[in-house]
Amino acid sequence: MIYLNNKLVPEGKALISVFDHGFLYGDGIYETLRAYKGTVFMLDEHMDRLFRSASMIGLMVPQKPGTIKKAVYNTMEANRLDDAVIRITVSRGAGPPGLDPDLCPKPTFVIFASAFKKYPGQYYRKGVKVAIVNTRRNYNKALDPQIKSLNFLNNILAKIEAKKAGAYEAIMLNYRGYIAEGTISNVFFAGNNVLCTPSINTGILDGITRRIILDIAKELKIKTMEGNFRPEEIYNAQEIFISNTTMEVMPVTEIDNKKISPAPGKITKMLNRAYRRKVAGYIKGENKA
Numbered sequence: 001m002i003y004l005n006n007k008l009v010p011e012g013k014a015l016i017s018v019f020d021h022g023f024l025y026g027d028g029i030y031e032t033l034r035a036y037k038g039t040v041f042m043l044d045e046h047m048d049r050l051f052r053s054a055s056m057i058g059l060m061v062p063q064k065p066g067t068i069k070k071a072v073y074n075t076m077e078a079n080r081l082d083d084a085v086i087r088i089t090v091s092r093g094a095g096p097p098g099l100d101p102d103l104c105p106k107p108t109f110v111i112f113a114s115a116f117k118k119y120p121g122q123y124y125r126k127g128v129k130v131a132i133v134n135t136r137r138n139y140n141k142a143l144d145p146q147i148k149s150l151n152f153l154n155n156i157l158a159k160i161e162a163k164k165a166g167a168y169e170a171i172m173l174n175y176r177g178y179i180a181e182g183t184i185s186n187v188f189f190a191g192n193n194v195l196c197t198p199s200i201n202t203g204i205l206d207g208i209t210r211r212i213i214l215d216i217a218k219e220l221k222i223k224t225m226e227g228n229f230r231p232e233e234i235y236n237a238q239e240i241f242i243s244n245t246t247m248e249v250m251p252v253t254e255i256d257n258k259k260i261s262p263a264p265g266k267i268t269k270m271l272n273r274a275y276r277r278k279v280a281g282y283i284k285g286e287n288k289a
């Protein structure tokens, strides 16, 4: 069952117009969320980011946060899901071709959810390969990566390059050549017991997982540094990992054919365990905001 506009409908009936500007121009925004044992993790934070992305493109979300939160749970229930991945999409809606948002009187609102498919265990036991690609992350004064928009070609081009290089995830640099982020993930690296990650103003999405990891690192008294980092710095790192809502903390074993060993490293393992404890606490209701 899919939640479309304001009600649950069977997948076969969840249809949108070929004139939807989400389809014609990538004009819209989305969020990906994860539910553990029936609890949606960081729902309020995802809701805040959904509304922020919408406001950054002048899009009115057609539902109130409280209604959306209920609809997320109703969608999970209708599909009998406990461990799930949920996506909320809001597009500009249908209207005649043309760029003017006023052509579209009614945004399209969709929630769908599916069972969470576990990543292969070896991604965590051994790590994944990443490659620094030629495609640069969008310049934030052209299309701000903080808008979690439907316009994903920048990331898709990077993903194509990564696949050609035999890598699981691409690492994009920003327009100035500093490390930015992955196609669907944030990136961290560690050396000499300092955990480094590109700062938000390099032009990246402020990942919710990234924020949690930085908080956990502080709790564990791991020194952290957010800044502008050159590729050499990540090449020389002792540990690298990527993060997002569904991957959590995913170790990297190789960057541009340079092996990181041992992977996962000490800090990566600590953060991975602490992240899972955080999730467990959250679903018990200990850490909800």
Ligand code: PDD
Pocket (backbone or CB within 6 Å): 031, 032, 155, 181, 182, 183, 184, 185, 186, 205, 206, 207, 208, 209, 210, 243, 244, 245, 246
């Ligand atoms: N992607 N950077 C980019 C470009 C992303 O698309 C994502 C998330 C992240 C990590 O954000 P978070 O920790 O809040 O999930 C960073 C989601 C998972 C997606 O595209 O489905």
